[in-house]
Structures are given as structure tokens and as C-alpha cells.
Amino acid sequence: MNTFGRKFRVSIFGESHGELIGVVLDGVPAGLELAQEDFTKDILRRKSGAKGTTPRIEADKPRIVSGVYEGHTTGAPLTIVFENTNTKSKDYALFADMPRPGHADLTAALKWDDCQDPRGGGHFSGRLTLPVVAAGVVAKKILEDATILDDTPVNAVEARIVELAGISLLGVTDENQTQCSQSTIPAAWQQAIDQAIQEGDSLGAVVECVVPSIDPGYGEPFWDSVESLIAHAVFSIPGVRGIEFGDGFRAAAMKGSEHNDPIGADGRPTRNGAGGVNGGITNGAPLTFRVAFKPTSSIRKPQQTFNFAKGVTDTLEVPGRHDVCFALRAPVVVEAMTAIVLADLVLLSDR
DSSP states (O other), rough: OOOOOOOSSSEEEETTTTTTEEEEEEOOTTOOOGGGGGGHHHHHHHOSTTTTSOOOOOOOOOEEEEEEEEEESSSSEEEEEEEEOSSOGGGGGGTTTTTOTTTTTTHHHHHHOOOOOOOOGGGGSSGGGGHHHHHHHHHHHHHHTTTETTEEEEEOEEEEEEEEETEEEESSOOHHHHOOOOOTSOOHOOOOHHHHHHHTTOOOOOEEEEEEOOOEEEEEESSGGGHHHHHHHTTTTTTTTEEEEEGGGGGGGSOOOHHHHBOEEEEEEESSSTEEEETEEEEESSSSEEEEEESSSSSSSSSSEEETTTEEEEEEEEOSSSOOOOGGGHHHHHHHHHHHHHHHHHHHOOO
16 A cells, blocks of 8 residues: 555655656644745755766656645645656566566566556656655654653654665765765765676665654554564665664674663663664664665666566666666655654654
């Protein structure tokens, strides 16, 4: 389904090469200040054009069509749309007969009996992360004034790339890691991107997300644990292959005395091996997790796939415009998904 959330409900719609894409937000509190300009910063962080990203450039201009009056949200469903104008659908005709390895071409055709829109990846495209980012902007506004238990505000949600092509650069500044423009991207990453472009290949990356100030008490045991909800949202981002909180998979090789977080006099952990969550509930430490993004499926390098028109295994060389590393534009999408989950929890706590 295309809707997420219980109190703050996010529904996305549209296809990559359709007339438009958009999002409907239900449960937005009345009275939030909201204008088109509020979306600019995060939309630009997701925008393509830098080396390693797709050359498809769209205006990405948000149009608020409902739920706002005289600069404030009304409490009615909020709808934001974006037009698609720079499309080259003919580049995707080949994939009906020769589905791309690692892509949803085949699974979509099987699920929907070839009735899906294949242009640009249709509803499976990373293009659909744009309305998610728009939803994240609204969710961040909800979090700006949110408090729980001891009136501590939920502060900014911050994500950055911490590893690209297996190269970890934790010492790089936040600005470099989140902006990823051609002028600021770390040299080692740029070299890896240049090599992948030359070889007609693609790269993956790891994005780290931190909510530095969040009070204890969010989440529920088992089904609605904070980790479960965030993982649900984050795995909805195209290309995500894994998520880990705190020590993550390293905890499996640690002893309890190493992994357990000592508790300080204020009742909060003094280290953060749990990533800010115990028993599915935030413990007062920064909420910290990392997300693994796979390499882009669409690559120029020849790959083997099945040609259903000819009934034989065949060689596919993907045409069109695609990201070499779509994770370059992913930190703001991870932030948006995290803010959506937390906004829902905030509004549920106000019942």
C-alpha cells in the first residue's frame, strides 16, 4: 500500500514519467506556518545534477493544492504535487522484454500482469522520494515544538553519508557529507565515482542518521518499537538493503560488558551502543542508526538477463539517464522518513 502512519498519515502517488507526483498528508495540525519556500532547502539537497547523479533535471517546484490557507495549515488533508517535465520514456521500452537485473521491472510485471507503468521505473522510481522529502519538511515542522515527558524538545534530524564504495570517511565535515556537491565531495569518493562512470558501473553507500536530542518514552514494545517503525519507513526508500542501530551487527561479536550501556545519574546512558533505544522505547540518548544503500541497478556495463521476447538469455546494456550513486541524494530522504515516524509518535502522544 502507499500510506504510512496512524495519526500523521502519509500517502504518495504518481509515476516517474506521469503528469505529476505528489503526497497527501492527513493529520497535520492546524496553524503550522507553511509556504512553498519552506521546501526549498531539503528539495535542493535531493536534487540531481552533480557528478555521479542522474542528468535528468526537473524543476521540483512544489505546488500546495489543499490544506493551507493564508500561510497556515488548516487541519484538512494537505496535498503537495510536483510536475514531471523532463522525461524520455522511449529509453525504457526495452525493459518490458529484458528486465533489468536487480530492478523491480520483473516483479512489477508479475504482480500486476504487465499493467504497470514501466516508464522511468513507474511507481518504483527514486523520483517518488521527492514527495517523501516534502512530507519530511512538514514532519520537521511538527517536531520543532514537540516535547514529551520532561518538556525536552525533539531537535533536528540529521543524516549524512559516512561510507561510499566501501570507503569510510567519518572525519569529513557534516557539510561535505550532506551536501555532496562536486566542489565539496571528498576526494577519495570522487575518485571512486569517476572510476565507476568510466567503467559504466554504479556504487553504494552508507548513510548515518542521528536525532541528537530526543526524550525517553517514544515507542512501544514489540510491533511498534521505534526501531520497527523507522525500519519500516526507511526500507520503503528504493535501494535500501540494510539498517542497524547503535553498535548494530558489531554487537554480535561483542560481550555484554562491552555492549551494555552504563546508566548515568540523570537516568540516561553514558555510551550509546543501543542507538538510543531499549525495549523498543527511546532511552534519552541520541537516536542513531545507519542505512545501507545498494549500487544503482541501471548501469551501462553489459549484464546478463532473460529476453522474454526471444526466449533466451541475452546481454543488456541499459540506456537512459541514471544515478551512478543515488545514495549521494539520499541523506535528506532518510531524514524525511525519520521525521515522519517521529511526527506520528509525537501526535499519538498528544491524544
